């Protein structure tokens with residue numbers, strides 16, 4: 001018997017708005033095929049306007065590069081330690097290791113699934129009391145677009161005078177009490193990777209309140225070249241600047257960001273309404289004052305077996321879904337890293353599933369997905 005293979009439904013696929021082509025063509029027409037140029041400048045301006053809150057943006061080759069430079073600008077180096085949300089994608093933590101520093105992983109709380117303030121403080125105190133060193137930075141993540149508890153985290157950061165790198169890779173368009181994510185920490189980062197809410201196929205940005213830090217980031221991202229007619233270097237640099245061709249895609253994408261956020265939030269609403277009477281499926285509501293871009297809609301099933309049952313049923317009819325991020329403290333590569341745990345992120349990883357959430361999904365897709373999930377749970 002031949003089975004009919006239906007069209008693939010992706011977890012989160014690129015969604016062009018239409019004007020990207022125009023800006024990319026301009027780059028070609030004017031021969032600005034370089035890691036700088038008018039598209040890069042205009043893309044940065046557009047990010048700065050959208051984020052607001054006196055924020056400067058430096059466009060880079062990836063979100064990972066942005067975290068690397070943010071930590072470097074905060075002076076993180078060998079023998080330092082950096083506290084990092086355990087429940088995240090590995091790119092949040094890897095740059096700590098690029099700098100020869102030690103990651104310390106901190107578990108999540110249940111209201112936002114992000115950095116737990118109590119455990120964070122425990123981690124800081126433990127470092128100070130047992131090792132006599134104060135961690136150099138905190139990496140907090142607005143995972144899946146849901147803002148972390150910004151006030152609580154900032155209070156602790158201020159109390160101990162530790163800088164916060166705000167990983168907003170998944171949270172462009174999210175807000176905390178009306179203020180844009182990315183502008184709430186000491187420095188912030190964005191990602192424009194292919195699966196994010198808007199994309200340049202690959203890219204990222206570093207966000208800062210200080211113009212000189214933006215300049216320093218661009219200096220480090222362009223091989224740390226001193227001012228001289230010849231090539232002279234007094235510091236180790238990187239090749240991390242964004243291409244002017246890709247920034248053209250970003251300019252076009254920024255024009256449709258609001259629509260993209262709206263579509264993703266509507267996906268979430270659709271799923272939530274559809275399953276509201278189904279006790280087997282839990283959602284993550286927004287606490288008061290928290291506004292998520294709903295980059296990915298996540299659900300929790302009662303246990304691992306049912307989660308897998310749903311995931312496999314979707315897979316069988318060519319629908320991509322994905323378990324929630326596997327926490328960093330459970331990753332083989334970070335097996336030796338210190339961690340402060342309460343079981344929350346491990347539980348989320350065990351029972352959680354990301355549903356297709358692209359802004360280009362149509363009602364027929366959502367119907368196919370929800371019907372399949374329902375049937376798989378009968």
Ligand SMILES: *Cc1c(COP(=O)(O)O)cnc(C)c1O
Nearest residue numbers: 062063064089091092169191193
């Ligand atoms: C995507 C992502 C990054 C890294 O961004 P890239 O542009 O892919 O390097 C960092 N942190 C989180 C939470 C992400 O989802």
